[in-house]
Amino acid sequence: MLPRILxxxxxxxxxxxxxxxxxxxxxxxxxxxxxxxxxxPLKDLEYFKAFVFHPELRTVVWPNGADFAPEFLKSxxxxxx
Numbered sequence: 001m002l003p004r005i006l007x008x009x010x011x012x013x014x015x016x017x018x019x020x021x022x023x024x025x026x027x028x029x030x031x032x033x034x035x036x037x038x039x040x041p042l043k044d045l046e047y048f049k050a051f052v053f054h055p056e057l058r059t060v061v062w063p064n065g066a067d068f069a070p071e072f073l074k075s076x077x078x079x080x081x
Contacts, residue, residue: 003074008053008060014042016051016060018073026079030068033076038066 004021011017014031034042041064042048054061061067 003070004058005053005060005070005073006058008051010049010051014045014048018060018077020070020074020077024074024077024079026077028073028076028078030076033068038064042066 003024005018006021007019009017011027013029014034015027015029017025017027019025030042030048033039042062047062051060051062053059054067057067059067059070059073
């Protein structure tokens with residue numbers, strides 16, 4: 001079953017807090033993942049902050065269409081202990 005993101009919010013720098021349908025929640029830092037043409041604009045921190053939670057895709061999406069697969073995000077989450 002694919003992970004379903006229920007909520008996302010900006011934390012700071014290139015970090016987003018996520019909550020998944022299975023109860024997993026935590027932060028993911030995407031600074032080292034911004035490689036390639038579609039992710040280049042996200043290196044501008046103000047642009048990075050402009051993501052929205054897409055309710056149909058169940059992931060975070062930026063104005064230029066960049067997104068990360070929910071599976072990748074879940075595998076990258078640092079869960080608070």
